[in-house]
Amino acid sequence: MFHPSDIVKVAAAVITRPDGSFLLARRPAGKPYAGYWEFPGGKVKPDESLLHALRRELLEELGIHVEHAYPWITRTFTYPHAAVCLHFYRVVQWHGEPYPQENQELSWQFANNVAVEPMLPANAPVLRALDLPPVYAITNAMELGIKLSLTRIEHALQAGLRLVQVREKGMMKEALHVFAGEVVKLAHRYGAKVLINEDIRLCREVGADGVHFPSSQLMNLTELPGIDLCGASCHNAEELFQAERLGMSFVVLAPVLPTLSHPESKTLGWQKFATLVRECSLPVYALGGLRQEDLTTAWEHGGHGIAMMRAIV
């Protein structure tokens, strides 16, 4: 066991090009885990800010000047040689062409098809998180009607939507089965993934990709079902902690702004959202009263992306 004061703080960069590829570097000889692939970055010096460390490391290692970086996930991991707290940033704009300043090998990769190995052991969940798209849509067929809802989902898929949750609280069982099956068929045609709210059995029956757990169900879970994608709804630190403990694929944190579907709920606001997300190891979608144009605000506050109901489908 490492004492909390011995935990090494690290700033790591997911340097992302517009096509979605990101840069990996191979650890040079002489370092622990030499030959393993990692995200460029390094140790934060005492009294140095995370962002300063990120800028310094990328200049030293790659010769690039960071122009725009978003805070992303924070992950603690214990190696035999050290315990590290990895603060990941997504670097989306920089000046200069990355060039290995320390003789390290570099490689641009895509999250759904990483072709270099081995990766540093702490990074497997990071790659899975990078494979999640920025927008998560939640269906609203009980309000729109099934036909219109499917039409709107198809339009959103055509416009690039790649993650959908079927959440139809009051729908009768048979109708829900048919609707969920239609959404899965439609989404898979576009290479998109579908999660079913609450119902693990329905998820399996309709061939969906995952389950989305409401917060009450999340707090009663002792382990995840053996399903690829598991998401959960959270509203506070306790629920986020439980989602991390179970190893959810991602969470939705809500409500950030006032929303029609939960008018009685107290909103978090962006500052509280950022505070809750800061230490979270899971990718977090902001939810509640958001529109497409709020995506950048979510990124600036540490979110992975945004989840929406009425504003998208």
Ligand SMILES: Nc1nc2c([nH]c(=O)n2[C@H]2C[C@H](O)[C@@H](COP(=O)(O)OP(=O)(O)OP(=O)(O)O)O2)c(=O)[nH]1
């Ligand atoms: N840069 C980076 N480090 C990572 C990643 N994943 C991961 O577990 N680590 C760990 C490995 C190391 O224990 C620690 C980073 O320390 P480092 O030795 O690379 O730091 P540094 O570049 O400042 O190196 P040095 O001054 O000690 O030579 O974080 C990652 O993706 N990127």
